[in-house]
Amino acid sequence: MQSQVGTYVKQLAGESLVYGVAGVITRCIGIVLIPLYTRVFKPDDYGIVALLDVFIMLVLQFVVLGLDTATTRWFFDSDDPADHRSAISSWFWCQFTVGMIVAAVIALLSPWISNLLLGSEQYSPLLRLAAFAMPLFAGGYVARSWLRFQRRPLLTVTFSSCATLATVGLVILYVLVWRRGLSGLYTARLIGEVLTCLTGVVILGKWMSPRAVSWTRLKSMLRYGLPAVPAGIGLWLMMSSNRFILDRFSTKAEVGLFFAAAQIASAVGLVCGAFQTAWFPFALSIHKEETARRVYAKVLDLYSFFGCALCTALTLFAPLVFRLLTYKPYYAAASCVSFLAFTMFLEPARQIAWLGSSIVKDSKPLALSLGLGAAGSIGLGFVLIPPFGRDGAAAANMLAYCLSVVYLFRMSQKSYYIPYRWRVTLTCFVFSWLLIALDRWLIPDDSLSTYLIRGAMLLLFLPLGVWFGLIRWRYLRELLARGPSESQQEIA
Numbered sequence: 001m002q003s004q005v006g007t008y009v010k011q012l013a014g015e016s017l018v019y020g021v022a023g024v025i026t027r028c029i030g031i032v033l034i035p036l037y038t039r040v041f042k043p044d045d046y047g048i049v050a051l052l053d054v055f056i057m058l059v060l061q062f063v064v065l066g067l068d069t070a071t072t073r074w075f076f077d078s079d080d081p082a083d084h085r086s087a088i089s090s091w092f093w094c095q096f097t098v099g100m101i102v103a104a105v106i107a108l109l110s111p112w113i114s115n116l117l118l119g120s121e122q123y124s125p126l127l128r129l130a131a132f133a134m135p136l137f138a139g140g141y142v143a144r145s146w147l148r149f150q151r152r153p154l155l156t157v158t159f160s161s162c163a164t165l166a167t168v169g170l171v172i173l174y175v176l177v178w179r180r181g182l183s184g185l186y187t188a189r190l191i192g193e194v195l196t197c198l199t200g201v202v203i204l205g206k207w208m209s210p211r212a213v214s215w216t217r218l219k220s221m222l223r224y225g226l227p228a229v230p231a232g233i234g235l236w237l238m239m240s241s242n243r244f245i246l247d248r249f250s251t252k253a254e255v256g257l258f259f260a261a262a263q264i265a266s267a268v269g270l271v272c273g274a275f276q277t278a279w280f281p282f283a284l285s286i287h288k289e290e291t292a293r294r295v296y297a298k299v300l301d302l303y304s305f306f307g308c309a310l311c312t313a314l315t316l317f318a319p320l321v322f323r324l325l326t327y328k329p330y331y332a333a334a335s336c337v338s339f340l341a342f343t344m345f346l347e348p349a350r351q352i353a354w355l356g357s358s359i360v361k362d363s364k365p366l367a368l369s370l371g372l373g374a375a376g377s378i379g380l381g382f383v384l385i386p387p388f389g390r391d392g393a394a395a396a397n398m399l400a401y402c403l404s405v406v407y408l409f410r411m412s413q414k415s416y417y418i419p420y421r422w423r424v425t426l427t428c429f430v431f432s433w434l435l436i437a438l439d440r441w442l443i444p445d446d447s448l449s450t451y452l453i454r455g456a457m458l459l460l461f462l463p464l465g466v467w468f469g470l471i472r473w474r475y476l477r478e479l480l481a482r483g484p485s486e487s488q489q490e491i492a
Contacts, residue, residue, distance in 0.1 A: 033168065034263060036176050038326045045182060046256030048118060048126075051247060054240035055117055056130050059106065061232035063099045063134055066225025067091040068145060073361060074221060075149045076284045082212075084149075089212035090221065092142045092204070099135030106131035117244075129186035136190075139197030143204050148281050156277075159203065167192030227363045234370030238377045238400045239343075242393040245381040250389055257333040258390040264314075264321055264333075265340035271310055275303065276348035280358075287359050296418045300352055304425040305470045307349075308432040309461045311341040315436050316454040319446050338436050339394035346401035353408035356416030365411035373404030424468050431464060 041049070071091045075084055106113065110124035110131070140163060147156040170192050174184030201208060247255050279299075286292050314321075315338035322334045350369075357365045377400035384392030409420075435457050443450045465471035 033171070034260075034325045035327075036172075038260070038330055040175060040179075040181075041256075043253035043256030043260070043329055044251075046259045047247070047252030047254070048123065048182060049185070050243055050255050050259035050262075051117055051252075052123070052126060052130060054236070054243055055113075056134075057240060058233065058236045059102060059131075060134065060137065061229055061236060063102055063137070064095055064141075064232070065098065065222060066228030066232070067095060067221055068141070068225075069228045069363070070221035070225035071145065072149070072280060072284070073224065073358065074217075076281070083217075085207050085209075085212045086214040086217045087221065088142065088146055088204070088207045089209055090214055090218040092138055092208045093210060093213055094218060094222075095138040095142070096135050099138060103131040103134045106134075123182075126182055126186050129183070129190050133190045133193040136193040136197040139200035139204075140193070141200075142208070143200030146204060146207060148277065151281065151285070153278070159199065163192070163196040163199065166195050224361070224363060227367050231363070231367040231370045234367065234374040237374035238370060238404060239397065241374070241378055242381040242385065242396050245378070245385050246390060246393045249386050254390055257330060258336065258393055260326065260330050261333040261336045261390070261394065262340050264318065264325070265337050265344055267314060268307075268310055268341050268344040272307055272345055272348045276351060279348065279351055280355075283355055284358070293418045296352075296355060297420050300420050301424045301468065301470060303349065303352065304428045305461070305465055305468065307345045308428040309458070311338070311345050312432040312435055312461075313458050314341045316439050316457065317451065320451060323446075333390065336391045336394035339391070339398040342432075343394070343398045343401050346398070346405055350401070350405050350408060353405050353412055356412030356418060357408075360415045362415055365408055365415070369404045369408040369411070372407050373400045376400040376403045421468075424470075427468075428464070431461075435460070 037046075068091070071087050074087050078084065107128045110127040111121040114124040114127050115121050140159075144156060144160060147159065167189060170188035171185060174180045174188040178184060180187065206212070243255055243258065246258060283292075283296065286295065289295075318334040318337040319331070322331050326333075353369075354366050357363070377396055380396035380399055381393060384396050386392070388395070412418075413420075439454060439457070443453060462471060
């Protein structure tokens with residue numbers, strides 16, 4: 001039984017690694033573009049992009065209607081290919097149709113929406129460009145999900161990476177070469193979404209045939225998925241409402257600095273995002289196995305340890321990263337990277353927490369947890385942002401995620417008990433923040449020696465991992481004692 005648990009964990013790790021390739025490409029390209037963006041866009045411009053993007057994220061919650069979540073659950077509940085095809089096709093055409101309607105409404109109301117969100121009607125063309133991409137989002141999104149359902153990580157990564165590279169190439173052309181500014185950015189994104197949608201349609205083929213649409217299946221999926229819409233709104237409020245509160249109490253430049261810090265913190269997604277992509281299809285595919293609960297518990301141990309170590313590393317070296325990748329007006333944004341990095345860590349943890357409720361097909365705890373997180377984010381935002389600015393906004397985000405994840409774990413355990421080792425997760429989290437606090441209180445400058453000290457501090461995670469049995473110390477010592485060529489062969 002123990003060997004079977006190890007086999008499943010290795011399988012998840014392998015799929016996460018493959019999915020991580022797409023994340024690595026996306027993040028690396030994004031990181032390379034940061035110095036160029038910060039040269040072209042002032043913090044005020046970044047603030048406009050941040051506010052406009054989070055508005056589009058909110059509207060997409062209504063466009064998707066929770067069908068992504070519903071299709072994931074229904075797909076693994078049947079072995080009939082025709083049933084699978086019906087679910088995929090019904091999802092695609094419903095989302096595409098709703099996207100067309102919503103895009104038309106936003107285009108008509110764009111001057112009013114622009115004035116309400118951004119304080120001026122001059123940004124309405126940007127809003128229209130962003131809205132026109134909404135129906136096109138269905139092609140790429142459904143195709144990527146279908147490939148993941150098929151457990152085809154290599155093809156998923158290839159499709160996602162090519163789509164990202166195409167969009168980034170267009171952004172470079174419009175923004176950095178042709179100097180079209182913000183309008184060029186959204187034009188490039190729109191063209192990239194057109195290309196991605198067309199490719200997704202080709203990949204899906206007969207899986208998106210209108211003849212395969214089933215109104216009966218769509219109604220069933222909507223009954224399951226629609227509760228996820230308020231949940232998605234709650235997630236949006238938890239993630240993004242603080243940007244508008246920050247804009248209310250501060251300036252768009254401050255919002256731009258917050259956005260820059262969020263982009264740096266998104267590097268955590270190199271690992272956590274890959275895991276998140278692989279986790280749910282994998283977890284649901286083995287939920288009937290005898291060892292499934294032990295696999296789930298082991299995964300949380302490993303995720304907590306490596307995730308906290310990654311967030312701590314990014315936090316300790318954030319000032320150096322900002323000096324390498326941005327310009328002086330953005331240096332101050334490093335102060336809120338720690339909170340945003342752990343927010344990135346907590347997002348996949350929320351999916352781990354929801355697993356038990358998902359297995360028993362109960363989506364209500366998810367909605368309630370996100371409502372709690374949204375209320376916490378807004379309440380904490382009004383408390384922390386006026387005195388602490390962007391740092392308060394970042395802290396409010398992280399604390400709201402903590403509330404949501406803790407509640408969701410508690411409710412899921414009642415529905416489907418999993419023998420988690422809570423002391424591992426809590427110890428890793430507390431240990432990370434202890435190192436971060438010591439760094440901020442005792443290592444204030446940015447000299448070379450201080451970064452050597454920070455590197456030594458990160459090595460303290462090794463004995464912590466050995467203590468919890470997450471790292472095999474004997475194996476690690478043997479590996480380090482070997483020559484470079486032997487170690488590389490062993491790793492391979």
